[in-house]
Amino acid sequence: MKVHVKNNRWKPGSFPNTPEGEEVFTITQARLDDALAEYPDLKGRADYVVDWDTDNFASSMRDADVLLTWDLPMADLATVAPRLKWIHCIGAGVEHMLPISDWLPKGVVxxxxxxxxxxxxxxFGLMAVLMLHSKMPAIVTNQRNEVYDSLYASPIAGRTLVVLGTGSLGGAGAQAVQKLGVHVIGVNRSGQPVDGCDEVVTTDHLDEVLPRADYLLIATPDTPQTRGLMDRRRLDLMKPGAGIINIGREAVMDYGALCDKLQDGSLGGAILDVFDPEPIAADSRLWATPNLIITPHVSADDGDAYVPMTLGLFFRNMRLFLDDQPLLNPVRPELGY
Incomplete structure (x- = not known):
């Protein structure tokens, strides 16, 4: 069996979006060997070709069974890679691959x-909620403007957090924040119970819970169903002084409307970690918006262990793949996640 590993060199407007990210996300032969040491039963059962961008993609994929990658050339993939059976994306979000059904060959997982x-x-979710509660975005804005005002906060117990998107990211944030005595309301597609949430509602009840939120944590993927979900109308539903965190994708929220509401003081603060494009343009109004903290898409990526954890998941799936068993984390093309 053959596995093709496609790494990306950093370049503006691409992934990784900074030179530092290239080191964090690159799967080298040495990293593969280190990870395989934890899975001795898999040694010798596959050949690995470690490549960059599309330098050798077409020639290597002719006889590759598995592709480990962030992105890929999608055109006529069934002809380019006739033996391909499994693609593993090293990110949780696959919006850069949408619409998946347009290119994913039949029989490929x-x-x-x-x-x-x-x-x-x-x-990160816990930190961000506490920062909003302690008025840190306003304090940072005051520091920038050389203003020394005492902005006080009480303990956070009894406040309400709405988590929009209760998957692994939002769910982890919910569990961490709930321990502080915060009432957590989860919003997801199914309405099924989620650890860390005191209540869970379906997305069509979002308008009902937004006015209750002291803080909103957005952790949804970018799909046709989530794009524009937090538009100006829904931002207007939030109570005066509420705070917003986005660790999902920019497409879920109207950042222009958010900036307007931060500018006029109708929202208390925001912490944004995701943008399109990344890095943010130098002339973006985000840089000068008051009571806004910008973090450079670092909320969920472990700079030291991202590749080892990725390869751990990949090799657990490799065992299942070799045994012809269902794989972990299958992406549903019709949903986009």
Whole structure:
């Protein structure tokens, strides 16, 4: 069996979106060997071709059974890679591959990295909610403007957090914040119970719970169903002084409307970690918006262990693949996640 590993060199407007990210996300032969040491039963059962961009993609994929990648050339993939049976995306979000049904050959399974990000995302979500509660976005704005105002906060117990998207990222944030005595309302497609949530409602009840939120944590993927979900009308439903965190995707929220509401003071603050494009353009109004903290898409990525955790998931799936068993984290093309 042959596995093709497609890494990406950093370049503007691509993934990784910074030079530092290239080191974090690159799967080298040494990293493969280190990870395989934890799975001795898999040694010698596959050949690995470690490549960059599309340098050798077409020639290598002629006899590849598995592709480990962030992205790929999608045109006529069934002809380019006739033996391909499984693609693993090293990210949780696969919006860059949509619409999946347009290019994924019949019989090929696509899996993603869901779950790898949970621990870091939970810590970030907790930190961000506490920062909003302690008025840190306003304090940072005051520092920038050389203003020394005392902005006080009480303990957070008794406040309400709405988590829009209760998958591995949002779910981890919900569990971390709930421990502080915060009432957590989850919003998801199914309405099924979620650990860390005191209530769960379906997305069509979002308008009913937004006015209750002291804080909103957005952790949804970018899909046709989620794009524009937090538009200006829904931002207007939030109570004065509420805070917003987005660790999902920019497409879910109207950032222009958010900036307007931060500018006029009708929202208390925001922490944004996801943008399109990344990095943010130098002339973006986000840079100068008050009571806004920008983090450079680092909420859920472990800079030290991202590749080892990714390969751990990949090799657990490899065992299942070799045994002709269903794989972990299958992406549903009709849903886009």
């Amino acid at each position: 696509l899996t993603n990295n869901k779950g790898v990000h949970a621990a870091k995302a939970g810590e």
